[in-house]
Amino acid sequence: MTGGWAVVMPVKRLGGAKTRLADTTGEELRPALALAFAEDTLAAVLECPAVSSVTVVTDDEVVGAALSRLGAGVVPDSPRGGLNAAVEHGVGAVRVDRPGAPVAALNADLPALRAAELGRVLDEAEVAPRSFLADAAGTGTTLLAVLPGVEPAPGFGPASRMRHRASGAVELMPADVESVRQDVDTGEDLLVAIALGVGPRTARSTHRLGTGFRRSAASHS
Incomplete structure (x- = not known):
């Protein structure tokens, strides 16, 4: 199915995104980092031969403009009912x-x-009607996939790994896909992501965190 997948990426308004990062990054840098994460995520998705299109669901004009410039289609988050409603709307x-x-x-x-x-x-x-990938912490979900005609029934949020399993979704277990599992909610998550190797926009943003943070990142590599 090379080139056949459509990817849906819901993105919060920057003002309320990644609030748990503020203790590490400071409130001023947090929105810029959240945007950098989304930009680097999108850039990598668009490089994947298995993907033919990306649809971003957001009500943030800055996010929409930035990700549209990179090549995503953008639809407004008209349900405004949280992450799962945004996923269903995007699908x-x-x-x-x-x-x-x-x-x-x-x-x-x-x-x-x-x-x-x-x-x-x-x-x-491709082998399961509905499937998901757990996050690096082993409790959440970073990806939920459905084949044509299958409803997504997303259950993102705390403890979503167990929720998706209980709903009948098949848990994907591919080897060596740490970068697809490593979402970033906390400063520690960010250090791990940097050790894996973040995209250029995130790298530029985290450079502003100073030498102490960069030393911590180096110790994780």
């Missing part, structure tokens, strides 16, 4: 034009994402 928007496409909902906070690793995840997702 619905994709299926208006591409009802036969498999769709993967992907977190927008994967700044270390590698296109080849995403491709391995999507290759494995």
